[in-house]
Amino acid sequence: MASKKTLNAKNLEALGAARLSELLIEITKGDNEAKRRLRLELAGAQGSGEVAKEIRKRIATIARSNSFVEWDKIKKFIKDLELQRSAIVEQVAKDNPVEALELMWRFTALANSVFERCDDDGSGRVVDVFHTAVEDLGQIALSANTDPKSLAGQIFDALTQNDYGQYDYLIRSMTPALGSTGLEHLKEQVNALSKEPIPKPNQRDRVVIGISSSGLIYADDYAEHHRSSMVSLALQEIADAQGDVDAYIAQQSENAKTVPRVAADIANRLLAVGRAEEAWEAINAVEENRPGWIPFEWELTRTQVLEALGKPNEAQEFRWTCFEDSLRDQHLRSYLKQLPDFEDMEAEERAMDVALKHENVHRSLIFLVSWPNLDKAAELVLSRFEELDGNLYEFLPPAADALEAKHPLAATVLRRALIDFALGKARSTRYRHTARHLKECASLATSIENFGPHDTHEAYVERLRAKHGRKSMFWSLVGR
Numbered sequence: 397m398a399s400k401k402t403l404n405a406k407n408l409e410a411l412g413a414a415r416l417s418e419l420l421i422e423i424t425k426g427d428n429e430a431k432r433r434l435r436l437e438l439a440g441a442q443g444s445g446e447v448a449k450e451i452r453k454r455i456a457t458i459a460r461s462n463s464f465v466e467w468d469k470i471k472k473f474i475k476d477l478e479l480q481r482s483a484i485v486e487q488v489a490k491d492n493p494v495e496a497l498e499l500m501w502r503f504t505a506l507a508n509s510v511f512e513r514c515d516d517d518g519s520g521r522v523v524d525v526f527h528t529a530v531e532d533l534g535q536i537a538l539s540a541n542t543d544p545k546s547l548a549g550q551i552f553d554a555l556t557q558n559d560y561g562q563y564d565y566l567i568r569s570m571t572p573a574l575g576s577t578g579l580e581h582l583k584e585q586v587n588a589l590s591k592e593p594i595p596k597p598n599q600r601d602r603v604v605i606g607i608s609s610s611g612l613i614y615a616d617d618y619a620e621h622h623r624s625s626m627v628s629l630a631l632q633e634i635a636d637a638q639g640d641v642d643a644y645i646a647q648q649s650e651n652a653k654t655v656p657r658v659a660a661d662i663a664n665r666l667l668a669v670g671r672a673e674e675a676w677e678a679i680n681a682v683e684e685n686r687p688g689w690i691p692f693e694w695e696l697t698r699t700q701v702l703e704a705l706g707k708p709n710e711a712q713e714f715r716w717t718c719f720e721d722s723l724r725d726q727h728l729r730s731y732l733k734q735l736p737d738f739e740d741m742e743a744e745e746r747a748m749d750v751a752l753k754h755e756n757v758h759r760s761l762i763f764l765v766s767w768p769n770l771d772k773a774a775e776l777v778l779s780r781f782e783e784l785d786g787n788l789y790e791f792l793p794p795a796a797d798a799l800e801a802k803h804p805l806a807a808t809v810l811r812r813a814l815i816d817f818a819l820g821k822a823r824s825t826r827y828r829h830t831a832r833h834l835k836e837c838a839s840l841a842t843s844i845e846n847f848g849p850h851d852t853h854e855a856y857v858e859r860l861r862a863k864h865g866r867k868s869m870f871w872s873l874v875g876r
Contacts, residue, residue: 447487467515477525493539507562526562534569544578552585567633590627641665656694672704723763748772757783774803786817804840819864831873
């Protein structure tokens with residue numbers, strides 16, 4: 397039975413409302429975040445209208461503020477934003493979706509001013525709040541039964557203010573609420589904007605806002621590029637929402653059609669409407685021989701197009717070729733799935749041999765460990781240990797962890813690669829992990845009957861002391 401002093405709801409209830417109220421006032425002194433939460437709860441007890449008033453006041457305060465939010469205050473600021481967003485959804489929208497919609501538009505309109513005074517360190521945490529709000533907008537607009545043309549106008553205005561990508565998913569979110577009428581109206585507005593000329597100032601009046609490798613960046617050029625991009629992306633999303641493949645393709649330049657991601661996007665859309673021959677043309681507009689240029693998505697789509705064209709053998713050949721080049725397990729699994737029983741076992745063995753001989757030993761190791769085929773992974777490590785890069789601390793330790801139970805020598809070789817690199821390059825920030833790796837090697841040494849061409853653990857430690865004996869920070873960590 398839980399103690400009566402344990403912090404839980406039941407025990408706190410026993411204190412009584414009066415005492416709890418006093419404690420809340422005391423605890424929230426100096427904590428503005430907690431106070432805002434309490435005010436919203438008090439307003440909620442009086443109805444959604446009062447909650448809306450509190451939210452509107454807080455949004456107005458945030459909008460007026462011009463103080464910079466430093467990196468160490470960003471978490472609290474995000475919590476504040478999230479509190480307002482969730483209150484609109486959970487407390488206002490359920491009772492009054494029309495008012496909630498107006499509040500959410502006000503909330504998302506904060507984005508540009510917020511980004512101008514925030515240090516988001518590139519993490520995307522702030523924009524995520526607004527992306528979630530955009531998803532909420534779609535649901536609330538549907539509940540509010542908003543006039544489609546009026547809604548289209550609001551969306552258009554928002555897209556022209558999309559300076560930080562906060563409205564990137566707005567059309568997708570709003571499609572159900574817009575319906576065919578709203579989508580068509582929005583399309584007309586975007587097309588009309590694309591035809592409006594952007595005033596060109598005299599050369600002496602042009603404002604320089606930056607510099608690039610190709611020269612000065614002028615404000616009017618940037619504005620023109622920004623609008624052109626907005627128009628193109630909006631028309632692409634509208635085309636997708638309307639199921640108009642040709643309109644989507646029309647927004648792609650001839651150069652863009654040679655980019656693998658774009659080619660795959662076009663081909664997938666053509667496949668979806670049964671136009672496999674055109675999908676084949678689209679997917680093959682790419683320059684395949686460009687090194688490092690072809691992503692997995694393009695390869696996958698090309699395989700699907702071959703299947704749709706009734707060419708399963710060519711699809712299989714392509715899957716195998718892709719696997720040989722990249723060692724992506726998705727290609728191999730798909731290849732094996734098409735084979736009859738027993739043939740797939742032979743093909744899998746052949747694939748393991750391909751992995752052992754692949755030019756990139758690290759890609760081979762990742763594949764063999766994740767497949768998994770730990771016997772082959774150990775064979776790879778012991779036969780090609782001189783190629784291992786001890787700087788790859790992201791995946792060598794997990795590979796060693798996976799191998800140590802059945803293949804302690806291979807796990808030791810991987811950890812020694814990490815140790816040799818860290819000490820050889822004097823990476824002192826890694827010494828704590830390096831000391832741990834050496835201790836792990838010591839633990840595995842008793843399980844290794846034959847070290848083969850490699851030093852025994854004792855000999856290896858002696859060599860380390862001879863070469864790196866002055867790295868006292870490392871040896872002190874080893875001795876702990």
